[in-house]
Amino acid sequence: MKLTFLGTGTSTGIPEIGCDCEVCTSTDPRDKRLRVSLFVETGNKKILIDCGPDFRQQMLSNPVDRIDAVLITHEHYDHVGGIDDLRPFCKFDALDLYAEKYVSDAIRLRIPYVFRENKYPGVPNIFLHEIDIHPFEIDGLQIIPIRLMHGKLPIFGYRIGKMAYLTDLKTIPEEEFSKLKDLDVLIINALHFKEHISHETVKDALENIKRIKPRKAFLIHMGHRFGLHAVMEGRMPENVFIACDGLKIDL
Ligand SMILES: [Zn+2]
Numbered sequence: 001m002k003l004t005f006l007g008t009g010t011s012t013g014i015p016e017i018g019c020d021c022e023v024c025t026s027t028d029p030r031d032k033r034l035r036v037s038l039f040v041e042t043g044n045k046k047i048l049i050d051c052g053p054d055f056r057q058q059m060l061s062n063p064v065d066r067i068d069a070v071l072i073t074h075e076h077y078d079h080v081g082g083i084d085d086l087r088p089f090c091k092f093d094a095l096d097l098y099a100e101k102y103v104s105d106a107i108r109l110r111i112p113y114v115f116r117e118n119k120y121p122g123v124p125n126i127f128l129h130e131i132d133i134h135p136f137e138i139d140g141l142q143i144i145p146i147r148l149m150h151g152k153l154p155i156f157g158y159r160i161g162k163m164a165y166l167t168d169l170k171t172i173p174e175e176e177f178s179k180l181k182d183l184d185v186l187i188i189n190a191l192h193f194k195e196h197i198s199h200e201t202v203k204d205a206l207e208n209i210k211r212i213k214p215r216k217a218f219l220i221h222m223g224h225r226f227g228l229h230a231v232m233e234g235r236m237p238e239n240v241f242i243a244c245d246g247l248k249i250d251l
Pocket residue numbers: 010011076078079168221
């Protein structure tokens with residue numbers, strides 16, 4: 001399996017518009033973070049997790065020849081704002097997009113022209129699959145949804161093989177931990193150090209990593225108050241890494 005971190009920043013991205021803090025003005029390319037998204041290549045499948053407003057830019061810097069399916073974690077704009085830009089990937093056939101019911105409804109409301117019966121020529125050809133908490137298959141590849149709580153909002157993380165992608169969570173319901181055993185790679189959100197109502201702090205993320213015990217963990221969805229990449233990477237436990245945009249890993 002090959003993973004490409006297309007974006008690793010919180011909903012505003014880094015730099016934040018108008019901010020002159022040391023992270024937003026840093027010249028280290030690792031401190032520039034587009035909105036979170038992951039590209040997964042496994043067997044002969046190419047899967048995108050979330051399609052935020054930076055999707056076009058992410059595809060220009062990390063070109064891919066095709067996308068077989070898109071998994072959506074939740075309805076927030078930083079995770080779905082780029083769906084219209086999937087057009088080049090559905091020229092010949094409908095692109096399969098997977099989301100739970102309330103998220104599918106939100107997508108249909110947000111870009112209604114994509115789902116009309118008589119479509120305007122050139123709109124993306126997307127087939128929305130409504131999923132629930134049960135594992136499902138994409139052409140033989142098993143995907144395990146994991147329920148996470150984003151403050152009060154129930155959202156999905158996904159496990160594919162020995163990799164799990166958990167973004168935007170504040171808490172993991174007790175019963176979901178059993179789905180996170182024996183992971184080679186855990187990708188998990190860590191906004192910054194101060195308490196937040198709907199996202200994990202770095203401390204929360206490190207506690208969850210300690211409990212889940214993956215071989216390696218990568219932090220994502222950082223805000224500018226997380227700190228400089230170069231400084232923070234030296235403060236992480238041995239098996240915890242700070243992801244950055246464009247990072248590729250093989251497992
Ligand atoms: Zn988010």
